[in-house]
Amino acid sequence: QLAELQVSLNEHCDKCPSSPAFRPAAGNVCCAQFTEDNLWYRAAVIAYVSEDTVLVGYIDYGNFEVLPLTRLRPMVPRLMDLPAQAIRCTLAGVKSPLGAWTSKAVSFMNQLVTDKVFTVKVVDKESYRSVVELVDASVTPVINVSSHFIEKGCAAEESRMALPAIGMSDVKEADEDATNKRICKWSKLTLKQTVDVVVCTLYNPGEFYCQISNNSDLLALNLLNKSLSEYCQKTPPSVFKPENGEPCCAFFSDDGNWYRALVRNVTSNGTVKVCFVDYGNVEEVPLDKIRQISSSFLKLPFQGIKCWLSGIKPGNSKWIPEATARFHMYTAGIKLQARVTSLSRDGAGVELIDNSTGHPKVINEILTSEKLAVKEVLQDKNNFPNKSDKKAVHCIFLLFLLETSLRHWKWIELAIDETVSVCVTEVVSPDLFYAVPVQTKDQEKLHRQLIELEGYCKSCKNQPFKPKLGEACCARFSGDGRWYRALVLKASQSVVKVLYADYGNTETLPLSKVLPITDSYLKLPFQTITCSLTGIEKAEWSPLLLDRLKEMLLNKYVTITVKGINGNVNLVTVEKHSENGSLNVADKLVMDGLVKSCSAQNLDTEHQGHGGETKCCCTELKMQVR
Incomplete structure (x- = not known):
């Protein structure tokens, strides 16, 4: 995909002459001509070095350079x-012994990792970067870069991380255990379970395959695949007659690697139809590209789980x-939340939820609202839907790509235990209220961007625009007639309800007051903080409580402290300050008898739904976007 993108990008730029009027703002994405090969690449403007030169970062490769504006x-x-x-x-797991990294350490890191292939495991997030473990699985035993760095005296240990791996010494020759009964296990879902997943192969909404987004299992699969490829490359074709339903190793021609598979059918023309069990795609493979599998490679459960979208069906007999x-x-490319609503021995009916935008979007409902599916009475499926004859769209993802997403915006990120002074701008319930920081480091950038946005919106031609649920857009605020960045909370044929993404207030507008927004205006994080009050038990909120909460918080300056994070929702305590000292809002609501206090041991789990049995902030958010 990146190679195809580069071709399209260069074709676009070759037809686009340089213009003195083009001066992209810092933070905007543009096309930049790399000085070493004179080809065009996607880049973000970091800063202006002079009146006519800028520092850019190439967003697909991570390198930087200073360029004249004529090369943009x-x-x-x-x-x-x-x-x-x-x-x-x-x-991950290392720190500089001297406070700052030495040139020796930087040089050693370059020597160790530059232009090499590694397995990446994301173990944490820090602001705008991922804390990762790097593992070189091309050698036996595998090399953990953090550990290697410490052993060479270039770093001090911060924490110890253990990585699972399958070494070639653990792999039995296939003929050594040919008589053993191979028991194939699959990863399984349970009824009412809610779990993070990635769709890896998709045929239609009635048949697709998911992997549970469990870092340890996916890392184990990544390492297993490397060991399996090494094993198959060293194993010559043998007189192996695969039988239907038998596990094997099969060669996937699209990427030239070997994977675990189950034999579906041996054809008369000398090919074998197999299902790649960790991804769900079905291919015909030449017989000489099939290997007998060692039981060592069958210990990890198969990761591809058959699923269908529950509660909906095609308008006619087949999916269009x-x-x-x-x-x-x-x-595609998004970590989703799957809620299991029905099970059969073949797979699971699920509700898929995209939490990446801060306002959960239920994909089942979106397809229905777009008239691409109709609702059906939810029931268990005893038989898996008939397989489409259409070729599947394959989405086999590398582990590190799980951290990327197709969304084009992000929220400001707060750390656990971070305390921020905010103004509360909108109160829906204790589960959902919006606030904006009193001070923000991006205030100047935001001011410049709003000026540019105003010019962009005035230049837009009047054209029909019907934004979709959860979509970013430009919205014209009725209070001052100016244009602002917004997110769609509700949409109908004539009006939309929007959240002004940098100010936290909401408004219902006619469609004539919203416009599409381009990616260049979405690089700066949205300034609104989405909050949920922690320390109280969940309940059906009374009108008296909601009135009291709005009286205490709405348009008031308070201090919030982040105690947990659920997707893009910050679980916070709230302190109000007055001449008599500070007041904890949750404690005050408990004292007034409007809510019950939540015990300390439940604070970590109070916002996590259990198969729909617990009301949580996601429920309120879901109601907001319906």
Whole structure:
């Protein structure tokens, strides 16, 4: 995809002449001509070095350079469909013994990792970077870069991380255990379970395959695949007659690697139809590209789980291509939340929720609202839906790509135990209220961007625009007639309810007051903080409580402290300050008998739904976007 993007990007830029009027603001994404090869790449403007030169960062490769404005071109939205491929990282488990990294340490890191292939495990998030472990699985035993760094005296240990691996010494020759009974296990879901997943192969909304987004299992699979490829490359073709239902190793021609598979059918023309059990795609493979599998590679349960979207069905007897294409767009590359509503021995009926935008979007409901599916009475499926004959859209993802997403915006990020002075701008319930920081480091950038946004909106031609649920847009605030960045909370045929993403207030507007927004105006994080009050038990909130909460918080300056994070929702305590000292809002509501206090041991789990049995902040958010 990146190679195809580069071709399209260069074709676009070759047709686009340099313009003295093009001066992208800091933070905007543009096309930049790299000085070493004179080809065009996607880049973000970091800062202006002088009147006519800028520092840019190449978002797909991670390198930087200073360029004259003549080597920049405007970006177009279609070239931003693919998420940025470079991920900013910091090495887990190590710290500099001297406070700052020495030139020796930097040089050693370059020597150790530059232009090499590693397995990446994301263990934490810090602001805008990922804390990662790097593992070189191409050698036996595998090398953990953090440990290697410490052993060479270039770093001090911060914490110890253990990584699972399968070494070649653990792999039995296939003929050594040929007589053993191979028991194939699959990863399983349970009824009412809610779990993070990634869609890895998609046929239609009635048949797709998911992997549970469990870092340890996916890392184990990644390492297993490397060991299996090494094993198969060293194993010559043998007189192996695969039988239907038998596990094997099979060669996947699209990427030239070997994977675990189950034999579906041995054809008369000498090919074998197999299902790649960790991803769900089905292929025909030449017989000489099949290997007998060692039981050592069958210990990890198969990771590809058959699923279908529950509660909906195609309008006619079959899913139309538009529904499948739309479903693919909503799921590709995004970590989703799956809520299991029905089970059969073949798979699971699920409700898929995209939490990446801060306002949960239920994909089942979106397809229905777009008339691409109709609702059906929810029931267990004893038989898995008939398989489509259409070729599957394969989405086999590398582990580190789980941290990227197709969304084009982000919220400001707060750390656990971080305390911030805010103004509360909107109160829905204790589960959901919005606030904006009193002080923000991006205030100047935001001011400049709003000026540019105003000019952009005034230049837009009047054209029909119907934003979708959860979509970012430009909205014209009725209070001053100016345009601002916004997110759609509700949408109908004539009006939309929007959240002004940098100010935290909401408003219902006619469609004539909203416009599409381009990616260049979405680089600066939205300034609104989405909050949920912690320390109280969940209940059906009384009108008296809601009135009291609005009286205490709405348009008031308070201090919030982050105690947990659930997706993009910050679980916070709230302190009000007055001449008589500070007042904890949750404690005051408890004292007034409006809510019950939540014990300390429940604070970590109070906002986590259990199969729909517990009301949580996500429930309120879900109601907001319906």
